Amino acid sequence: MANLFKSIKHIINKKNIPTNQKDHQSSLVKREYSKDQTEDWEKELTKSKDYQKSYYFNQKSGKKFTLTYFSTLVEEKVMDNNAVPPLLEGEFYTIADVKKLLPIADVELSNSSNDIPEMLMKGFVMLTLEGEKEFAFISSPKQVVRSVSAPEIEFSVVGPKEAFVEAIDQNINMIRKRLPIKELIAEQFIVGKLSLTKVCVLYIKGITNKEIINTVKQRISDLEKDEIADSSYFTQIISDNGNSPFPQLLDTERPDRVTSSLAEGKVIILVDGSPHALIGPTSLTEFFNSFEDYFLNWILATFIRLIRLFSVIFSIMVTPLYVAVVTYHYQMIPKDLLITLVTSRRVVPFPPILEVLFLEVTIELLREAGARLPTKVGQTIGIVGGIVLGTASVEAGLTSNVLLILIALAALASFTTPVYQMSNTIRILRFPFLIMAEIWGLVGITIAFCFLLTHLLRLTSLGFPFMEPVFPLRVKDFKDALFRLPFKSQAKRPQFLRTKDSTRFSKEKANKKKDIDE
Amino acid sequence: MKKSHFIVAVLFCMTILSGCVDRKVIDDVNIATGIGIDKSGNQFLGSIMIPVFKPDKSFGNFTFVSKGNVIRDLVSEMQKKASQPIVSGSLDIALFGEDVAREGLIKTLDVFLRDPSVGARVQLAVVDGKAVDIFKGRYGDRGNSQYLTQLLEHNMNQQNLPITNLHRFLANFYKRGQDPYLPMLKKSNHNLVTITGLALFKDEKVVDILHENKMFYFKLLVDNHILGVVKVKEAHGESTVKSIGLKKKMRLIRRDPYTFSIKIKLKGDLTEHQERMLKEGEIRKVEKQLAKQIARECKMLIEDFQRKGIDPVGFGHFAKSRTRSFDFKKWNTEYKNAKFKVSADVHLIGHGVVE
Numbered sequence: 001m002a003n004l005f006k007s008i009k010h011i012i013n014k015k016n017i018p019t020n021q022k023d024h025q026s027s028l029v030k031r032e033y034s035k036d037q038t039e040d041w042e043k044e045l046t047k048s049k050d051y052q053k054s055y056y057f058n059q060k061s062g063k064k065f066t067l068t069y070f071s072t073l074v075e076e077k078v079m080d081n082n083a084v085p086p087l088l089e090g091e092f093y094t095i096a097d098v099k100k101l102l103p104i105a106d107v108e109l110s111n112s113s114n115d116i117p118e119m120l121m122k123g124f125v126m127l128t129l130e131g132e133k134e135f136a137f138i139s140s141p142k143q144v145v146r147s148v149s150a151p152e153i154e155f156s157v158v159g160p161k162e163a164f165v166e167a168i169d170q171n172i173n174m175i176r177k178r179l180p181i182k183e184l185i186a187e188q189f190i191v192g193k194l195s196l197t198k199v200c201v202l203y204i205k206g207i208t209n210k211e212i213i214n215t216v217k218q219r220i221s222d223l224e225k226d227e228i229a230d231s232s233y234f235t236q237i238i239s240d241n242g243n244s245p246f247p248q249l250l251d252t253e254r255p256d257r258v259t260s261s262l263a264e265g266k267v268i269i270l271v272d273g274s275p276h277a278l279i280g281p282t283s284l285t286e287f288f289n290s291f292e293d294y295f296l297n298w299i300l301a302t303f304i305r306l307i308r309l310f311s312v313i314f315s316i317m318v319t320p321l322y323v324a325v326v327t328y329h330y331q332m333i334p335k336d337l338l339i340t341l342v343t344s345r346r347v348v349p350f351p352p353i354l355e356v357l358f359l360e361v362t363i364e365l366l367r368e369a370g371a372r373l374p375t376k377v378g379q380t381i382g383i384v385g386g387i388v389l390g391t392a393s394v395e396a397g398l399t400s401n402v403l404l405i406l407i408a409l410a411a412l413a414s415f416t417t418p419v420y421q422m423s424n425t426i427r428i429l430r431f432p433f434l435i436m437a438e439i440w441g442l443v444g445i446t447i448a449f450c451f452l453l454t455h456l457l458r459l460t461s462l463g464f465p466f467m468e469p470v471f472p473l474r475v476k477d478f479k480d481a482l483f484r485l486p487f488k489s490q491a492k493r494p495q496f497l498r499t500k501d502s503t504r505f506s507k508e509k510a511n512k513k514k515d516i517d518e
Numbered sequence: 519m520k521k522s523h524f525i526v527a528v529l530f531c532m533t534i535l536s537g538c539v540d541r542k543v544i545d546d547v548n549i550a551t552g553i554g555i556d557k558s559g560n561q562f563l564g565s566i567m568i569p570v571f572k573p574d575k576s577f578g579n580f581t582f583v584s585k586g587n588v589i590r591d592l593v594s595e596m597q598k599k600a601s602q603p604i605v606s607g608s609l610d611i612a613l614f615g616e617d618v619a620r621e622g623l624i625k626t627l628d629v630f631l632r633d634p635s636v637g638a639r640v641q642l643a644v645v646d647g648k649a650v651d652i653f654k655g656r657y658g659d660r661g662n663s664q665y666l667t668q669l670l671e672h673n674m675n676q677q678n679l680p681i682t683n684l685h686r687f688l689a690n691f692y693k694r695g696q697d698p699y700l701p702m703l704k705k706s707n708h709n710l711v712t713i714t715g716l717a718l719f720k721d722e723k724v725v726d727i728l729h730e731n732k733m734f735y736f737k738l739l740v741d742n743h744i745l746g747v748v749k750v751k752e753a754h755g756e757s758t759v760k761s762i763g764l765k766k767k768m769r770l771i772r773r774d775p776y777t778f779s780i781k782i783k784l785k786g787d788l789t790e791h792q793e794r795m796l797k798e799g800e801i802r803k804v805e806k807q808l809a810k811q812i813a814r815e816c817k818m819l820i821e822d823f824q825r826k827g828i829d830p831v832g833f834g835h836f837a838k839s840r841t842r843s844f845d846f847k848k849w850n851t852e853y854k855n856a857k858f859k860v861s862a863d864v865h866l867i868g869h870g871v872v873e
Contacts (some may be wrong), residue, residue: 112808326544330608331607335663
């Protein structure tokens with residue numbers, strides 16, 4: 001028992017697992033097991049219910065053989081249909097004959113008992129033959145893969161309708177199909193002492209800046225964590241400032257978005273078990289771009305982007321401004337609006353800040369309840385909460401109806417942000433603004449804004465400035481930041497990525513539309 | 519400094535300094551929208567108008583009245599009667615009784631000048647009668663202050679009233695070589711207030727009142743833009759012309775005696791003509807007649823000002839801006855001897871759609 005623990009410790013000791021090797025199989029360091037240790041682990045494995053060891057004998061040669069495997073990791077149908085019948089009915093005497101006999105391509109021969117646990121864990125079936133020291137590993141891993149479905153978070157009306165799934169190979173397949181070039185590199189790392197998660201770093205050689213690639217590779221190989229459940233772990237662990245409420249890596253479930261980011265010269269991180277890819281380096285404006293923008297005419301897309309920008313500012317600022325103006329700056333209210341505000345405020349027994357906090361918290365509760373409940377119940381909660389609670393609280397005189405409209409609009413505006421992580425950030429941001437507005441009015445809002453701006457200016461994404469192109473000012477990069485200009489003006493890659501090849505296509509050729517007889 | 523120290527310092531400041539700001543929650547204050555100052559014996563009679571917001575979203579008006587020697591005193595006197603503090607940040611209009619205005623406005627205005635929350639675009643007006651009486655009427659359905667400010671503003675923007683407000687009044691007052699002027703209001707009945715003319719100041723005191731039908735010519739002289747209406751009478755009958763464009767050129771021709779030339783170029787629209795249709799040539803006649811009329815009336819106005827020793831058009835300021843080492847002491851006598859050449863050119867670019 002003690003020996004077993006020692007050996008497990010030995011396995012999970014990360015230093016023995018070189019993580020940046022492309023081929024995982026060959027990367028596992030051979031470990032020496034003594035005879036009694038082997039028996040020990042076998043004893044341990046038999047405690048698991050899915051550990052199977054079955055005894056057979058060959059009808060022609062009369063040789064006895066055993067098949068050992070984990071039933072949950074092995075596709076038993078393949079075994080029963082393709083492996084077992086030839087083994088029973090075919091003729092073989094040595095383990096080498098097995099390899100010829102079986103219709104399965106991946107059959108490995110080995111005589112080192114140290115490989116056994118790892119190979120079994122990978123979904124191999126071990127075949128031992130009576131009187132032979134050597135044994136064969138027959139590959140028949142079980143593929144439990146969800147089929148590719150339409151994107152749910154980054155839904156688009158037009159454009160491709162496929163989203164990443166949890167299997168990393170499937171995800172890389174989707175990207176490679178869109179970028180069938182040899183320059184697309186997918187480097188694999190193994191991360192996590194227990195989970196041994198496969199992580200892939202994708203980039204296009206000859207376009208992406210080496211510095212970005214090295215930064216990402218270094219951060220991943222330096223990562224210390226026992227298990228990795230999702231790519232969002234990476235956003236938090238490897239991003240430049242883990243204490244910032246702003247996500248510094250863009251996550252997406254769309255292979256098309258990933259492809260276009262790769263073409264821009266960015267780096268993609270794919271994590272096995274996560275249907276989200278991470279894109280880096282990124283900038284603040286990118287979080288307010290939906291990939292659907294590229295499927296629309298550039299005028300429409302620019303308009304929609306500006307609407308989103310406005311809604312972000314509106315969502316953060318509207319309730320703090322309400323608090324500031326109603327509490328301190330009655331002078332700013334136009335005379336025509338005064339009567340609406342005063343009559344609706346008069347019945348409310350609370351100061352403006354409490355009134356606002358009450359409603360803001362209600363909205364957050366509704367959102368959280370809606371998110372935790374199953375979809376169908378969630379919709380009901382939204383309607384019941386929104387309409388019933390809102391109207392009732394106005395009628396009960398707990399809030400003013402002007403504020404109710406503002407809060408509802410602010411909540412609505414916060415949902416226009418296409419990236420979920422960022423829309424959460426935006427909802428949180430208004431609370432410090434509210435407190436400052438309550439304390440110092442508009443001056444407080446200004447101070448809070450200064451703090452926010454300072455924070456944003458200091459943020460970096462994989463070492464690249466987060467506020468780009470606003471600061472540092474890169475006028476040319478505005479072509480695909482706040483605006484989306486037509487494709488013909490996008491002939492250059494973004495300046496701030498410092499790509500090795502800055503030209504995407506020839507602008508001159510793109511502008512020409514030849515006549516049919518030219 | 520460590521980051522944690524910094525955060526603690528900020529939080530500390532926030533807690534300590536949060537009490538430093540004066541809190542005025544919108545529904546817990548009496549928002550003064552109009553202030554009126556009259557004379558009552560030797561004392562001032564102050565009135566402050568407050569909108570009353572009724573639950574059915576209609577307006578009422580309430581007026582606090584008190585007596586005192588200093589304006590601030592009046593306000594603190596009224597605070598004693600009010601259930602909620604009276605705040606002056608949303609002041610729209612300040613009215614002065616004619617008797618107060620004749621004695622001098624600046625000492626009553628001082629209270630506005632020292633209060634940063636009073637805006638520069640507060641409308642000022644002199645009242646023919648008592649300011650309190652105006653506040654006690656009931657005008658329109660948007661509240662009295664809205665009625666009064668909109669009455670003045672639309673007349674300034676689209677009619678013959680010259681543009682004035684607190685800012686312009688003070689600028690004219692403190693500017694050497696120009697005297698201020700303010701609109702004159704009169705309560706005609708319980709539901710209406712009319713503009714009766716323009717109060718002309720010498721320094722801070724009202725010395726003369728310009729009749730309402732001369733305001734068009736006055737506005738031509740002092741403002742850069744006019745959308746007012748003027749009547750012309752000539753052989754064919756009376757017609758009205760709406761001004762739609764004004765170009766004015768004032769020049770200092772000579773300095774001994776000071777001679778000014780004022781060229782007025784007016785573009786107008788014939789809006790009404792009595793009797794019959796006009797022919798091409800006859801429109802020219804209307805234009806000429808109006809040009810003559812403008813030149814004559816403007817010259818009469820200026821000469822009238824000269825006689826009274828007031829300078830609302832700002833000739834003194836104009837002369838100063840074009841003369842090195844200008845001496846204001848001499849100007850007073852030189853102004854009386856100054857000569858003015860007014861010429862006008864009228865072009866009627868539209869005369870209706872009937873033709």
